[in-house]
Amino acid sequence: MRVELFDFDLPPELIALRPVSPRHAARLLVAGSAGPLQDRRVRDLPEVLRRGDVLVFNDTRVIPAQLEGRRGEARIGATLHKRVDLRRWQAFIRNAKRLKPGDRIAFGGDVNALAEHRLPDGAWLLFFEGDEPVEALLDRAGTIPLPPYIAGKRPADQHDRDDYQTMFAREDGAVAAPTASLHFTPELITALDAAGIERHTLTLHVGAGTFLPVKVDDTADHRMHSEWGRIDPAVAAALNRAKERGGRIIAVGTTSLRLLESAAAEDGSLHPFAGDTDIFITPGHRFRVVDGLMTNFHLPRSTLMMLVSALMGRERMMEVYAHAIAQEYRFYSYGDSSLLIP
Structure with a gap:
């Protein structure tokens, strides 16, 4: 149709x-x-x-799946959208042209992820470093990913949690x-x-x-x-x-x-x-x-x-x-x- x-x-x-x-x-x-x-x-x-x-x-x-970080001097935004295993998530990446396989993204709060490779649909596979559960890392570094039609008009805040x-x-x-x-x-x-x-x-x-x-x-x-x-x-x-x-x-x-x-x-x-x-x-x-x-x-x-x-x-x-x-x-x-x- x-x-x-x-x-x-x-x-x-x-x-x-x-x-x-x-x-x-x-x-x-x-x-x-x-x-x-x-x-x-x-x-x-x-x-x-x-x-x-x-x-x-x-x-x-x-989960607080919206992340803001850096790869060197480049700003990188990531929205996790599907868990693959205990440490890997598929993510939609903002400013993906500044990313290549093997790059490390620092999301703040001592939360780091490796960009393993780009997927056929354009998303990236991210591997979160460390021993803590990824959920604990997200609670520290992530925010609630509001829909674009809300996020475009105001930032997420504590009320949204x-x-x-x-x-x-x-x-x-x-x-x-x-x-x-x-x-x-x-x-x-x-x-x-x-x-x-x-x-x-x-x-x-x-x-x-x-x-x-x-x-x-x-x-x-x-x-x-x-x-x-x-x-x-x-x-x-x-x-x-x-x-x-x-x-x-x-x-x-x-x-x-x-x-x-x-x-x-x-x-x-x-x-x-x-x-x-x-x-x-x-x-x-x-x-x-x-x-x-x-x-x-x-x-x-x-x-x-x-x-x-x-x-x-x-x-x-x-x-x-x-x-x-x-x-x-x-x-x-x-x-x-x-x-x-x-």
């Missing part, structure tokens, strides 16, 4: 630079495949969902938050439990590739970056049981949805999963497990705009986004949310 089909004009003032407080006070646009749209709040989820529905959250934790982390975060490895889950609070979870809404978690370590623009004219020519994920056997079994008794599987975030669909069999059953996925969901995809999606509002021409169009239909999503813009919903990572149930 032509990438231009997923374009729209967004007033820049609708890009949220900070989250609302409390988090569950964010607005929620509820949409089915047809019919009127509902303007609600995230705190209304217990009455919008049905008893027996299942919410699936991503429990990845964002909390704001850009979900209440479910426990598995270190993401360089971008699963932002649909940012809206949840203990108070909301208590209300969902009381309403009979089941919940489970999986892990998908979101990579910086999620922010890369689609540079081709046709979706068939776009290559997704792979990300590592895991669905435990107990979670897969619980979701299969929920489907059998008629519960709807609602993915909280596109990351949860992509991993669920990666682990789905042809018959719609869900299998345990551990490994990489580079699934690219565009219109025409047959959804096997997911019955609905809670997600924030996405960038024009992005792979995530294509994903929600695959779920709801492109024309319907254009209606949803036109309504969101007209009603001045807040967009992107720190913005408002939508509940899409085809």
Whole structure:
């Protein structure tokens, strides 16, 4: 499909630079495949969902994966996006023309990495020196890698260490938050439990590739970056049981949805999963497990705009986004949310 089909004009003032407080006070646009749209709040989820529905959250934790350093006199920026082993990470490099294989980058705080070689996709493989766990080195030298549309307007600060982390975060490895889950609070979870809404978690370590623009004219020519994920056997079994008794599987975030669909069999059953996925969901995809999606509002021409169009239909999503813009919903990572149930 032509990438231009997923374009729209967004007033820049609708890009949220900070989250609302409390988090569950964010607005929620509820949409089915047809019919009127509902303007609600995230705190209304217990009455919008049905008893027996299942919410699936991503429990990845964002690490301080943005690094600034020097190779000699040259300034080098690195955004880690995928772990390779205990000491090696793939990284997108700023000022990469000043880097060659074997160069040592000093990131400050006694944190150093060797640039081993450039990868086919243009990223670099970095080896972090020393005996300390790389996570400890990043805590000392790194910052939270805010999305470009926020970082271009303000620097990351101490507030982002909390704001850009979900209440479910426990598995270190993401360089971008699963932002649909940012809206949840203990108070909301208590209300969902009381309403009979089941919940489970999986892990998908979101990579910086999620922010890369689609540079081709046709979706068939776009290559997704792979990300590592895991669905435990107990979670897969619980979701299969929920489907059998008629519960709807609602993915909280596109990351949860992509991993669920990666682990789905042809018959719609869900299998345990551990490994990489580079699934690219565009219109025409047959959804096997997911019955609905809670997600924030996405960038024009992005792979995530294509994903929600695959779920709801492109024309319907254009209606949803036109309504969101007209009603001045807040967009992107720190913005408002939508509940899409085809």
